[in-house]
Amino acid sequence: MKKVLKKRVLTAFLLIISLVVFGAFAGCNKNPDDQSSEGLSEGELSGGSEESDVATEGSISAYIYATEETKSAWTAAIQAFENETNVAVEAVIGEDVADKVRTDILAGMIPDVVFLPSWEGSGVTEALIADKALAELTGVEGLSGDINSYCQPYGDGKTYIAPVGKTVFGVWYNPAVVTEAPANIDALASYKAAEGSAVFTFAGKDADTLKGLFTAALLSVADTATADSLFGMDSAAWDDANVAAAIDMLAALSAEGIVLEDSYQYSQGDVYLALVGGEAAFGVLTDINGAKVEAAQTATIAAAENEEYTGATADEVNAAELKFLPLGTSYAQLGDLYIPVESANVELAKKFVSVVLASDMSALNGNTAEAGETYSYRAPLLSAEADKDFERTLVNTLTSMLYGDTDADAFVSRMKSVAEELKEFIIG
Numbered sequence: 067m068k069k070v071l072k073k074r075v076l077t078a079f080l081l082i083i084s085l086v087v088f089g090a091f092a093g094c095n096k097n098p099d100d101q102s103s104e105g106l107s108e109g110e111l112s113g114g115s116e117e118s119d120v121a122t123e124g125s126i127s128a129y130i131y132a133t134e135e136t137k138s139a140w141t142a143a144i145q146a147f148e149n150e151t152n153v154a155v156e157a158v159i160g161e162d163v164a165d166k167v168r169t170d171i172l173a174g175m176i177p178d179v180v181f182l183p184s185w186e187g188s189g190v191t192e193a194l195i196a197d198k199a200l201a202e203l204t205g206v207e208g209l210s211g212d213i214n215s216y217c218q219p220y221g222d223g224k225t226y227i228a229p230v231g232k233t234v235f236g237v238w239y240n241p242a243v244v245t246e247a248p249a250n251i252d253a254l255a256s257y258k259a260a261e262g263s264a265v266f267t268f269a270g271k272d273a274d275t276l277k278g279l280f281t282a283a284l285l286s287v288a289d290t291a292t293a294d295s296l297f298g299m300d301s302a303a304w305d306d307a308n309v310a311a312a313i314d315m316l317a318a319l320s321a322e323g324i325v326l327e328d329s330y331q332y333s334q335g336d337v338y339l340a341l342v343g344g345e346a347a348f349g350v351l352t353d354i355n356g357a358k359v360e361a362a363q364t365a366t367i368a369a370a371e372n373e374e375y376t377g378a379t380a381d382e383v384n385a386a387e388l389k390f391l392p393l394g395t396s397y398a399q400l401g402d403l404y405i406p407v408e409s410a411n412v413e414l415a416k417k418f419v420s421v422v423l424a425s426d427m428s429a430l431n432g433n434t435a436e437a438g439e440t441y442s443y444r445a446p447l448l449s450a451e452a453d454k455d456f457e458r459t460l461v462n463t464l465t466s467m468l469y470g471d472t473d474a475d476a477f478v479s480r481m482k483s484v485a486e487e488l489k490e491f492i493i494g
Contacts, residue, residue, distance in 0.1 A: 067270070084289060124153055125156055126179065126411045126415055127156040127158070127177045127178045128144070128155050128177065128178065128181070128418065129170075129179070129403075130157060130179075130181045131161060131163045131164065131181055131183055131186060132160065132161070132181075133161060135429060136231075138157060139180075139428075140157070143422045143425040143427065146425055147417070147418050147421040147422075149480060150421065153414055163182070164186060165188070168190055171406075176409060177406060177407065177409070178409040178415040178418075179405055179409075179419065180402075180405075180406065181230065181399070181402065181404075183400075183401045184444070185399055186440075191374070193225075194404075195226070198224040199406055199407050199408070200406065201404070201405040201406065201412050202224050202225065203226055203227070203416065203419060204224045204225045205418040206416050206419050207423070208223060208420045209228060209423065213225055214290065215230070215290070215306075215444070216400065216442040219444055226402065226404060227402050228402075228403040228419050228423060229400040229401065230401040230402075230403045230430060231261060231400065231401035231430025231432075232400055232432070233283070233352055233399040233426055233433035234352070234398045234432070235274075235280070235352050235399070236279070236282065236351075236396045236437060237278070237348050237393060238349055238350075238351045238354070238389065238390055238391060239349070239388065239389055240386055240389075241388075243260070243347060244347050247389075248391070250394065251279075251282060251286065251315045251319075251393055252315060252318070253317070254266065254391075255318035255321065259346070260347075263344055263347060263349050264323065264324065264326035264327070264347070265319075265323070265324040265325070265346065265348060266319060266324050266325050266326065267326035267329045267332060267340050267345070267346035267348070267349045267350075268325075268329050268332070268337065268349060268350040268468075269332050269336065269337050269342075269349075271333045273464075275334070275350045275351065276461045277461060278295045278352070278397045279350055280316065280460065280464055281293065281441055282393040282394050282395065283313075283393075283418055284296070284308075284309065285395035285441060286312070286315070286393070286394040287312050288306065288308035290308055290395075292308060293443065294443065296481075297453075298489050299452070299489045301486045301489070304481055304482045304485070305482075309478075310474070313478060314474055316467065316468070317467055317473065317477070319468055320467055326340060326345060326346045329468075330469070333357075333360065335356075335357050335359075335360025335364055336358065336360075337349040338358055338360070338361035338383065339364055339383065341386075343378035345377075348391060352432050353433065354432070354434065355433070361383045362384055363482055366380045373399055388427050390433075390435035390436055390437060392397045392438055394438060394439070395439040395440065395441050396435070396440050397440070397442070397443075398440035398442050399432070399442065400442050403419055405419065414466045446485075452488040456485065459481065459484045460481065463477050463480050463481065
């Protein structure tokens with residue numbers, strides 16, 4: 067159920083409006099007074115009204131980001147909650163749900179529960195965090211595992227965000243090609259690939275995936291506090307001896323014959339195809355299912371257009387089962403499930419969170435990595451755009467180093483400079 071929004075929550079969304087001026091919400095040009103559900107799905111999963119008006123007694127409202135592939139998982143979780151509590155869920159669900167959250171709150175209404183993935187980019191979650199407008203979730207049944215600074219954004223030891231769904235960034239390999247996998251990045255750099263095969267490849271067209279490789283190297287020698295400092299744009303953190311050791315590990319991957327030459331122009335599908343075909347022993351991937359589909363399509367087209375095509379066939383791609391290479395702590399993107407602090411039904415909303423956590427939400431996972439320990443990072447409050455710039459510079463500079471065009475010292479110097487510039491921009 068929704069209720070009239072109080073001043074402190076409204077403040078968060080006034081901040082969001084100000085961000086529009088600076089381009090943080092490029093593309094979100096809807097009129098705040100427009101209460102339509104354009105761009106969303108049918109507006110409800112069960113119960114409630116399609117127009118998302120004030121909910122009746124005995125119901126809660128849930129605004130859920132979902133794709134066609136993940137919608138059924140949410141349908142099942144909602145049904146489980148309704149069966150257990152006899153409370154109806156007014157669910158607004160779709161890929162544009164962040165716009166609906168924003169416009170409804172600006173209109174003075176507030177959802178009971180919100181789910182937005184960390185990568186969706188609207189800034190809604192960040193603004194609510196900044197305004198301390200999230201209800202505490204500490205003690206909610208089912209909270210475990212990925213509860214760290216990412217889910218405890220105020221450093222007070224209390225949890226405000228429940229992680230639902232995980233996409234692990236990391237290295238994968240084809241067990242039909244690699245019979246003995248290396249245990250760490252040092253071993254990866256010294257791995258002897260088969261003749262005519264490179265050791266390593268990555269998707270240059272989707273270079274953000276390299277953040278997983280960087281994180282694995284970093285957290286093999288440093289703690290998560292150091293990682294928080296680096297991603298938090300603390301330029302002094304780049305002088306840490308452990309950070310230098312991690313950079314040296316990654317620089318070792320630039321030796322001749324390690325990186326597949328064409329990696330800079332690869333998509334994730336190309337990486338998948340290279341691993342199946344034995345062109346490279348290891349590759350960085352996140353979207354395994356999507357990469358597999360793309361690889362099969364690419365192989366089919368290549369075979370049809372070129373009689374001399376010798377790469378992996380579509381049948382070989384479909385039959386292959388890549389394995390995740392655990393290199394220590396892995397970077398993971400998470401989905402954010404939370405309760406606005408001014409919800410009229412906080413306790414019922416907490417029950418909804420616990421039911422979701424107990425449900426099978428594996429459809430939200432970007433891959434099937436058995437990664438063990440994972441690390442997630444939340445950008446400094448209200449600096450989502452600066453954070454993107456920082457990460458873009460990180461992966462671009464790492465790409466340059468993997469090709470031998472940038473050495474470790476130049477890498478550190480570049481990242482320190484960018485961190486100082488962006489921190490100055492944030493602070494003003």
